[in-house]
Amino acid sequence: MFIGAELVPSPEELLRLQAVARGDEPADVAIRGGTVLALHSRELIKRDVLIAGSHIAAITPYDRLDAITDIDASGQFVAPTFIDVHLHIEYTMLTPGELGRLVVPRGTTTVLADPNCLANVCGTRAMDVMGATATPLRIFQQVSHKIPRVPDLELGGAVVSEADIIERLTATNVATLGESNPFDLDLSAARKAHAALSAGRRLTGHTARIADEPLWAYLAGGVSDDHNAFNTAEVLDRLRLGVMITVMAGSMNDNVPLVFEDPAAVSGGFDHMTFCADDRHVEDLHDEGHIDHHVRSAIAAGVPTIEAYRMATLNAAQNYRMDHLIGSITPTRLADIMILEDLEDVRPSLVLVGGEIAGRNGGATFTDTDVMPDWVRETVHLPNDFGPDLFRVEADAAADEVAVVRAMEMYDGYFKRALEAELPVIDGNVVPDPTIDIAKITIADRHHGTDTRATGFVRGFGLTRGALGITSNCENQNLVVVGTSDDDLALAATTLRDIGGGYVCVADGEVLAAVPLPYGGIMSDQPWETVYDQSVAANRAAQTLGCEIASPYMILAFVGLAGVPDYGLTEKGLIDTMTQSFIPVVLCCRCPQHVHTGDAG
DSSP, X not given: OOTTGGGSOOHHHHHHHHHHHHTSSOEEEEEEEEEEEETTTTEEEEEEEEEETTEEEEEESTTOSOEEEEEEOTTSEEEEOEEEEEEOGGGGTSOHHHHHHHHGGGTEEEXXXXXXXXXXXXXXHHHHHHTOOSSSOEEEEEEOSOBSSSTTTOOOSOOBOHHHHXXXXXXXXXXXXXXXXXXXXXXXXXXXXXXXXXXXXXXXXXXXXXXXXXXXXXXXXXXXXXXXOOSHHHHHHHHTTTOEEEEEBOSSOBOHHXXXXXXXXXXXXXXXXXXXOBSOOHHHHHHTOSHHHHHHHHXXXXXXXXXXXXXXXXXXXXXXXXXXXXXXXXTTSBOOEEEESOTTTXXXXXXXXXXXXXXXXXXXXXXXXXXXXXXXXXXXXXXXXXXXXGGOOBOOOOTXXXXXXXXXXXXXXXXXXXXXXXXXXXXXXXXXBGGGTEEEEEEXXXXXXOOOEEEEEEXXXXXXXXXXXXXOOTTTOOXXXXXXXXXXXXXXXXXXXXXXXXXXXXXXXXXXXXXXXXXXXXXXXXXXXXXXXXXXXXXXXXHTTTOOSSSHHHHHHHTTOTTSSSEEEETTEEEETTTTXXXXXXXXXXXXXXXXXXXXX
């Protein structure tokens, strides 16, 4: 069946909508006296909005039809609610219900969400958990493309079969096939793409900013959108190829000002632009906003106000073939509506979902009653003996020699630049060098209790002491620690095991901060307000170690991602992302030349 088939009006509901629109019956609710955003015609019009049940019955001149209940919108604007077209709910650290409590009052009532984080931990059943909530938040799924993502290069956690993925693509709550690795163009990917296209579903893209032949080949596999486009040239390049630009503003990078640096240059593609958060922490959702932040930022960058609202609503609904349900204030659509005093400030005074009030003045009018299943707990499994020796990087160096290693330098959020670095060798162990901002990073299996692990080196965290650790490595959600000493790396790892997963900050044998995430090692069991406080405290603790980058724990989750150039790191080793093959960390040992950066060899 088609997307959202269960949400369209029934035959009886259609007759009621028609009766209300004719004036034969009163509407349940009338939003009166407001200025409606007529997005199809790009107009602001003085109209009432009549609601019957969950759907919009009519948009009429003021006081034309009767209603049982009136909502006064005099002097305010009436707009459809927002749609996030690509989100990983788990990276908010919240359950779907807690996310709903936070973002619905801000105007985001629909998300297209890829559940690959929890699915990598718990398998197929996790997709069902992440696709449902009793709160007003509407979740349409982007079926995870491949779990594990690179089975030849990682041990991974759970396994979801190709057959399971294909079967899910026809479900009515599924909007797209989830984002794929642009360097993994095999027959299995082609079969899944064919199944999605045959079912009328889009293919979510992740181009990793590739260009020319690699990009052309990726798009030739049916991919229809991209949330990695970063500047005017990249946006135009993709628009000319028919790609929907899903402008991302996550915790690691905010592409909105960059994509709209020259609004006139990309204005021809405004109809083919939407918004997504992708990976955004709870504190950023609260402090900056969700899709409301995108709209404010786009308007501030020079995008016409009506175009910014179209990107957040109608464009999204039309591209993902959901405009029969949401995205506009028009007859038979769901009554997902917000009332705003100021279109540029984007702070709804009232939010309705399905005709029911769900948010008022920034606060939720509903509670989160969702219950997570017991099997999402106790998912962090490490060997009992997980000490400092497990973090050694062996090198056969003479007393006057240093090790030359391949390392990753972080930039623009989760992108990685290959570099070579000379590092000291102590008792045959290559050690990090904080003076040149080179830290040691280890990814370890936390799913199967094995001692499978790999260690490399990374620049960009600014750590002068201590270590940070997480259990949300993208994509397989393994344990990742980064730090300046093996002792602190071991403490971070064992602390994560003891708290059941989450984020930790340690130094000199002491735990400075922790964010427990017992649901799959990636989501909290606490209200969003508590998670907010814990996450802010963890960020501040990281700053005391010299780490000044924004969202260090989020960036740590993406250092190893094998789908983003130049290097990746899994629990099995360092990866050249272009060839999708393992490469050694240690290149050689030699007398120091005091050259710390350069092209990878």
